[in-house]
Amino acid sequence: MGLSKTIWTNPTEYLRTQQPENPVLFFAPQAVQALARTFLNGFPGLVTYAVKSNPSEEVIENLIAAGVKGFDCASPFEIDLIRRLAPDAAIHYHNPVRSRTEIAFAVKHAVKSYSVDSKTELAKLIEMVPSEACEISVRFKLPVAGAAYNFGAKFGATAEDAVDLLRTVAAAGYIPSITFHPGTQCTDPAAWASYIREAAVIAQKAGVKIARLNVGGGFPNHRAVGVMPQLQATFDIIDAVTAEAFGDARPALVCEPGRGMCGDAFTLASRVKAVRDDMHVFLNDGLYGALFEMGQIGIIDRIDVISAEGVPRHGESLPRICFGPTCDSVDRLPGDVPFPSDIAEGDFVIWHGMGAYSTVTNSRFNGFGELSMVTVLTQTV
């Protein structure tokens, strides 16, 4: 995916003049910088960026320019990327399961912060990672709701096991910390409060004063017209509950947003290939492409539809079944999608808030997925 060096005024200007046949992501650098500043100014601790959500170099470079100094990496590829673009940045290797080859890679690249959720993987770290000035965060999970997608299904120790792990980390001479992830697109700030209170109980039961509490990612982006992300309110709750739950033993706070920092910096334009028998809308992008996440956490209803000439469609909203371009019948957006009733072949459908988990999940199944990226001054259609 190459970056076009031309900067366009807005998506409409590009679509009208270029008539792209393939999906296009529109990137607004000032939007990603503004999101970074929202976190840097509002979050009461260190802000790190979860690279996996969108590892485009343009995104990383703009985050660095805005002042982001830490990155959550999950693989040697991501560690390598960050060491190249931001040699002095803090790297947190927060994928709790790693092969020995991957651990050796991280040690060689001076990674000083790891997370862990099991005895076997902690034993590997103790064997291979020098403890000096090195942090190990114990990741735990709680059965709390609030997120669009439950991360606890794969990672996180029970609160009970976390107590033992934390004791072992401290006894082995590492800087002991705790981490959790409330689940992605978490629109309920109360989820963080439950986790923080439990983290204080775990530390207290273990008899360990933790250095840092990493409250994960999960901060939502703007996906539904009627649901604005409550970032500052969430930061305030995190701050207040940490003070209350930990008292004098208050740890430094860290967050690792992915979606919250990049999601609203991109819009995606897909094109209507056909409106089949006036019923089904077929797009040039779908669940095997940049719209992959809609199958996991639901559609984005922040949609604009414009004609090939760039004129907005204003027909009343009419929910339709919407298919992607591949020959697989799974390739259908969930539920019905609210398109204007006058949507027609050749139109462009512009989805807002598409920066996270879109470039990275796009596949080439059936020969589709030729996704390009275009820089715009503003995402306003």
Ligand SMILES: *Cc1c(COP(=O)(O)O)cnc(C)c1O
């Ligand atoms: C995916 C992930 C994140 C980012 O999650 P978002 O929901 O995109 O904010 C942060 N931390 C860890 C450990 C992750 O796996």
